[in-house]
Amino acid sequence: MRNRYPSRGFRGFALVTALGLAVACSPVVRNHGFIPPNDELAQVQIGVDTRETVLETLGPPSTGGVLDGSAIYYVASTFQHRGALAPEETSREVLAVSFGANGTVSNIERFGLEDGRVVALSRRVTETGERDGTFVRQLLGSLGRVDAGDLLGEN
Numbered sequence: 611m612r613n614r615y616p617s618r619g620f621r622g623f624a625l626v627t628a629l630g631l632a633v634a635c636s637p638v639v640r641n642h643g644f645i646p647p648n649d650e651l652a653q654v655q656i657g658v659d660t661r662e663t664v665l666e667t668l669g670p671p672s673t674g675g676v677l678d679g680s681a682i683y684y685v686a687s688t689f690q691h692r693g694a695l696a697p698e699e700t701s702r703e704v705l706a707v708s709f710g711a712n713g714t715v716s717n718i719e720r721f722g723l724e725d726g727r728v729v730a731l732s733r734r735v736t737e738t739g740e741r742d743g744t745f746v747r748q749l750l751g752s753l754g755r756v757d758a759g760d761l762l763g764e765n
């Protein structure tokens with residue numbers, strides 16, 4: 611007669627498999643970016659410091675103002691990776707240092723993930739006006755745009 615209870619080998623295999631699955635599904639946390647510490651940020655004075663003194667005090671920013679350079683931004687994000695799933699952003703902090711017309715610091719603001727919103731970025735690609743570039747499709751597509759006046763030579 612066979613034993614009704616699983617063998618030690620099978621129990622060991624089941625335990626190792628369960629442990630492996632538990633470890634494989636645990637999240638991997640990754641931090642990206644840099645936010646200056648509060649003690650360094652306290653050294654920046656509104657109306658006194660310039661872009662150069664801010665860079666000396668806080669270090670290089672993550673990015674700058676896109677159009678006119680009127681601000682610099684420090685961005686830090688935390689992402690969780692779980693197995694084959696897409697990474698999930700769990701926290702984001704943005705520190706914006708704005709500069710006035712005279713070149714001195716005019717405002718310092720902090721934003722979190724809850725303050726953000728999804729912004730759809732557009733690719734700056736010049737459209738050719740052609741939907742499909744094949745010669746046959748262009749030829750057949752122009753058949754419907756022929757005007758009787760064009761055929762008769764009227765302008």
